[in-house]
Structures are given as structure tokens and as C-alpha cells.
Amino acid sequence: MGSKFERFTSEGKGNGLRAVVKIKCGELIYTGEPYAFCISKDFLKSTCQNCLTRAETLLRCSQCKIARYCNAQCQKQAWSEHKKECKCLTRLQPKIPADSVRLVARIVFKLLSGTGRDPEEPYSLAEHQSHLADMSEQKKEGLGHLCSMLRLYLREEECDLSQLPSGLDPINLLARVTCNCFTISDGELQDLGVGLYPSMSLLNHDCQPNCVMVFEGKRLQLRAVRDIQPQEELTISYTDVLAPSTERRRQLQEQYHFFCQCQRCTRADKDSDMLAGETEAWQTIRDAIPHLERLQADQQWEELLTQCQVLLDNHGGVVPDRNIYLLRVLDMALDACISLDQYDKALEYGYRTQGPYELYFSDPHPSRAVELFRVGKLQHFLCRLEEAHCSFRQAYDIMKVTHGSEHALTNQLRRKLEECQAELGRL
Ligand SMILES: [Zn+2]
Ligand SMILES: [Zn+2]
Ligand SMILES: [Zn+2]
Numbered sequence: 297m298g299s300k301f302e303r304f305t306s307e308g309k310g311n312g313l314r315a316v317v318k319i320k321c322g323e324l325i326y327t328g329e330p331y332a333f334c335i336s337k338d339f340l341k342s343t344c345q346n347c348l349t350r351a352e353t354l355l356r357c358s359q360c361k362i363a364r365y366c367n368a369q370c371q372k373q374a375w376s377e378h379k380k381e382c383k384c385l386t387r388l389q390p391k392i393p394a395d396s397v398r399l400v401a402r403i404v405f406k407l408l409s410g411t412g413r414d415p416e417e418p419y420s421l422a423e424h425q426s427h428l429a430d431m432s433e434q435k436k437e438g439l440g441h442l443c444s445m446l447r448l449y450l451r452e453e454e455c456d457l458s459q460l461p462s463g464l465d466p467i468n469l470l471a472r473v474t475c476n477c478f479t480i481s482d483g484e485l486q487d488l489g490v491g492l493y494p495s496m497s498l499l500n501h502d503c504q505p506n507c508v509m510v511f512e513g514k515r516l517q518l519r520a521v522r523d524i525q526p527q528e529e530l531t532i533s534y535t536d537v538l539a540p541s542t543e544r545r546r547q548l549q550e551q552y553h554f555f556c557q558c559q560r561c562t563r564a565d566k567d568s569d570m571l572a573g574e575t576e577a578w579q580t581i582r583d584a585i586p587h588l589e590r591l592q593a594d595q596q597w598e599e600l601l602t603q604c605q606v607l608l609d610n611h612g613g614v615v616p617d618r619n620i621y622l623l624r625v626l627d628m629a630l631d632a633c634i635s636l637d638q639y640d641k642a643l644e645y646g647y648r649t650q651g652p653y654e655l656y657f658s659d660p661h662p663s664r665a666v667e668l669f670r671v672g673k674l675q676h677f678l679c680r681l682e683e684a685h686c687s688f689r690q691a692y693d694i695m696k697v698t699h700g701s702e703h704a705l706t707n708q709l710r711r712k713l714e715e716c717q718a719e720l721g722r723l
Contacts, residue, residue, distance in 0.1 A: 300325050301530055303498060308557070310425075312500045312529050319524040321660070322697035325507065326496065326518040331421065332377075332402040333480060333491030333514050336395055338593070343488055345378065346370035348513045350482065360385040362392065380405045384449050395490055397446045399477070400469045403492065404450065407460055421494055422463060426471035430553040439474075443467050475552050480511050483705030485666050491516070501552070502531035503544055503560040510662055510699050521659045521697060538620050538656060538663075540567045569655060573615030573622070581607050582621040588628055597635045604629035618652040630670075639674055646671040665694040669709055676712065681720050688713040 300319055306312030319325060335343050343350050344366045354364035355371060360382045365371040381401060385392070393401075403421070431439070443466050450457070457466060473490075476497040480489040493516050499507070506522045507530050524530065535547050541561045548556050559565070571578065584607060591600040604625050615622045626645050633642035649667060657664040672687030692709055699706045 304529075306500055306529055309500045309554075311423075311498050313495075313498045314529045315524045315526055317526055319520045321520055321523050322700070323520050324517060324700060325520060325530065326516070328493060328495070328516055330480075330491035330493050330514055330516070332399060332406060333489055334395055334399040334402060335489040336487060337392055339488050340364065340392070344370050346374040348480070348482065348488055348511075350486075350488075357382060359383075360389075377402060380453050384451075384453055387451075388449060393445050393449050394442060396470060396473050396477075397442055397449055399490055399492070400446055400466065400473055401449055403469055403473075404455060404457070404460065404466070405453075407464060408455060421472070421492070422461060424472045424476045424494070424497055426468050427475055427553045428468065428471045431471070439467055439470050442470050446470070478509065478516065480514055480516075482511070483666075483699065483703065483708075485662060489514070499530055499532045501534040501548065501554075501556065502558045503533060503535075503537060503541070503556060504558065504565075504659065505531040505533045507532050508660075508662060508698050510703065512703055517700065517703075519698060519700060521661070537661075538570075538623070540570045540620070541565070542567075566656065569618050570620045573619045574611075577611040577614045578619050578621050581611055581615065581619075581625060585621060585624055588625065592628055592631065595635070597632045601629060601632035601636065601638075604632065617648045618655060620652075620656075623649060623652050634670075634674075639677055643671070643674045643678060646674055660694045660697040662695075662698045665691050665698055666705075668694070669705075669712075672712065672716075676716060681716060685713070685716045685720060688716055 300315060300317055300323075301313045302316050304312055304314050306314075335345060335348070339350070340362055341364065342352070342354070343364065344354060345363045346365055347370055349366050351366065354366060355368070357363040357365070357371070357378070362385050363374070363378055363382065365374065381398065384401065392398075407421075428436070446466050447457075460466075460469075473492065477490045477492055478496065479487045480491045481487045491514055496509070496516060496518065499518075506520060506524050506528070507518055508521050509532055510517050510519065518530075518532075534552055535544050537544075539547070541556075541564050545556050545561055548554060584603070588600060588603060591603065607625050608622070608629065611622070617623060617626060626649050630642050630645040630649065633639070633645060646667075650671065653664050653667055668687050668691035672684050672691055675681075675684035675687055688709060692706070692713055695703070695706045695709055
């Protein structure tokens, strides 16, 4: 790897990565496995610890009864990474430590067993920034709690933490993990876990980046979403782009300790669209979102749909669909309707999200592709073939760029598109 990019010092941002050759939109720039990763607590029961496939019934590790696998082969492949952790998990039952603690434990096992540095990586864990000095007292206190948990968790394995390389003591590792990890999501953008991909941590942020990361299992793929010239810096977005500049800047400052000076933030680009409508009304919607997200996580679909509808009925007249908080409610209502098998209604919400998505994702973006795919499937199911074909086509054009033509989800989409084409041909 490394043939398409190199490490450099980016003005005002420190380390960064830049292209050394011309890179075309949709081109794969980097692909690699994580140095270490772990599955999020919420998905431990439903996700294979080796290939990250999700299924209702998975084999369970007979010792800790926490790790799950598709089959014996997946279990065997994951054993070297799970072996030590298995004992720690078993002893702490029924408590399961936070994701960052389990991830750092895996890093500690790797560091102490001497399988530390991958010689091919141009950037190592030791070079990652911890930002400990920039952290608020409250955040440091939080890290302190995680650190005590880590020590408790690791006791069973009798890890000699004093043997860790200098600068990589537990608190430092925890701090590094919080600002250098990537969320591993599946093709449909469900966040399944967190992983550390050392070289990719060099990528700097931009609110309108020229690259995106997509995962296949735990394998990371970095692709260009625009044509990139030699010497041009490669960027990704660390944060949700469906947020106004003040909100993005606040999140970036809090988690990554920098003030975003990108063009979009400086110009407050699309802020007035994102916050369109009567302020008091969208603030009410915004404040209701955490509660709605809880209902969504708990899969309380009926209650979620009712509450979304109340918000849409009460404020839809004075807040347009492109307001990002209202858009978020439309998305959740769509989700709830699909889960409740109310497809006609789901499609109504789906139609309303299309315009805003197009407005906010002007470059190819995985979220837009996944949304179009979802709408296409609804249209297909409801026998609106022409419309379905059009949605699948648009989704495919984006997904070829963001996921590549070999990704499992792209293959799934291609089959739907072909199916649709064949049915249209028969009419
Ligand atoms: Zn598996
Ligand atoms: Zn186990
Ligand atoms: Zn920005």
C-alpha cells in the first residue's frame, strides 16, 4: 500500500495524507484490516466476532457465552484475538465493559505479546496523538473511570502493564482510542463496532471531504468521491454532515480537539437550509430527538411512529422537510413504518426525504445511496416498477463510487436493478 498517497505535514493541521498520483472519483485508495477492533455492546448478541455478519442465530463461545460466531471456522479464525479476552469476560460476568475498554484490552494483549507494529504501516500507534493535555477535567475524570475498569478487566490475565511501551500506558491508550478510532458500520450504515486503523488516523477532517470510508466486514475501504489531483490532501468527515456548522464545530472540538476551518464551516454553507422554518418549532423537534432515538434503539416502533406523527402534524406546516431535525424525524418515521409493515406510508415519508438528501449530499455519499436503495425496495414491493428502477439506478451510480462495484451491498443492489429491468421488459 501507500502507492497512491503519502504522509505529509498539512499546514495548520499537523500530520496528514496526500495523493501522489491522480486519483479518479470512485477509485479505491486504501484497504486494510484493523490493528484491533471490537463489536459494540448492543450488537454482541447479533454479530459474528470474526466476519461481522449479522444473524438471529449464531454460535456462542462456550466459555464466556458472550462472543458469537457464524460457524466453527469463524470461531477458529477469531480465537487468537479472543483467547485472552475470553477469560476476562468470563470473570466479570454479567458485567460487560464499555467498548473502548474492551478495545484497549485487545491492544494491550497485542502490544505485550510483541506482535505490535505492522511494518507496512507508515504510521504507528505510538505516533497517535492522545490530546490528554487538551481535555477538560470532566473528560479526564471519565477516562479515569474507564481506566479503573480496564485494570479490573485485565486482572485475570495478569497483564504486567508496566511492560507497555513508554507513552502507551492505559490512560494514554484510552485517550488515543477516543480520538483515533473509526466506527465500523455495515453496508447499510448500522454502526456495529469500533476499530483502529493506524495509517487512516492520519486522514484529516473536512466537512465536504474528497474521500469516504466504507467497510466490508471489518475491512476498511477508502475511496475517492471526487477526482483528486497529485499533492492534494485526502480528507474524510469525522462527524455527521447533516448538522449545521456550529453543531459540527462543537462536536469536532469536543471529541477531536480542533476548530474546523473548512470552507463549508467558514461560509456557514447550507446552514440556513438546515435550520429553515420557525425557530421555536424546530427547536421543539430537535429537543425531542434524543427520546425518539431511544425508542428507535429499543425497537418500540408503534410508540416511535405515533410520536413522530405528532411532531410532523404539529410543526410540519411551519418547518420544511429540509430542516435537518424534521428530516431526522421523517427518517425515523420511515424506519418505524417499515418495521410495522406499513409500506405505503413508509414510501410517503421516503419521498419527502429525497429532495433534502439530494440537497445535502451533493457529492456521492453512502447515506444517500442507502436511502435511495431503501426507497427503491419499497417502490419495487409496491409494484411501482418505473419508479423503483429509477431509484435503484440512482442508488447504483452512487454506490459504485462509495462502495465500489464488488461490495456485497452493491451486488445486492445490482441484482435488484436487474430484476426490475427484467420485469419492466416483460410488461
Ligand atoms: Zn462469521
Ligand atoms: Zn469466549
Ligand atoms: Zn468544517
